[in-house]
Amino acid sequence: MLTKKEIHHCLDTFGEMFPDAHCELNHANPFELVIAVLLSAQCTDVLVNKVTKGLFEKYKTPEDYIAVPLEELEQDIRSIGLYRNKAKNIQKLSHMMIDELNGIVPETQDELVKLPGVGRKTANVVASVAFGVPAIAVDTHVERISKRLGFCRWKDNVTEVEAALMKKIPMDEWSVTHHRMIFFGRYHCKAQSPNCPECPLLNLCREGKKRMKRKAGA
DNA sequence: CTCCCGATAT
């Protein structure tokens, strides 16, 4: 586990490497962001943007999503993967938006997670990106980076990872740091190729040092 | 814990 000083050095480095880290899911309003994040489960942002480009032309409102048969919506998002669950959730979510929310996307995590297909991570992204609520959404990248670098314990589940990060990072930096960690994970410390040899954080990264040692032995 | 799942990188 890293010390507070080491963690702040990491945050500074993230900022130097990715000063303009941001949400890469294309969207024009909070409702489109909800749909985009829901679709992004176990799928790359690039592919989501490819699909939502046409999707958001065809479907503008919750009413539009429930006006078509489920099978049609499934086909419209099929290339995303997990498309049956996602299509079903989008229609259920649209019904809830109309029946209970007056067509307005809620601004708090607690309200957002009540929507079908919206869990803690999606709720945090929407609250943070669309409404400026301080939050740290723990996705696959944030979890991997937190564990490799030692922001949390290896065995922590996503809830524990989020708690650890919220405890160790100043609240006014939650949202920025969250995006920078995603960029760091997506473009530098990748799942399959961490690029330790060129990493500015190698000297304080236990995983990185282990990796380098293994490589040297082989 | 398992299942959902196509596209892409390695």
Place this chain on the structure above:
DNA sequence: ATATCAGGAG
């Protein structure tokens, strides 16, 4: 061929 991708629900 296999791992991974801005996870969530049962």
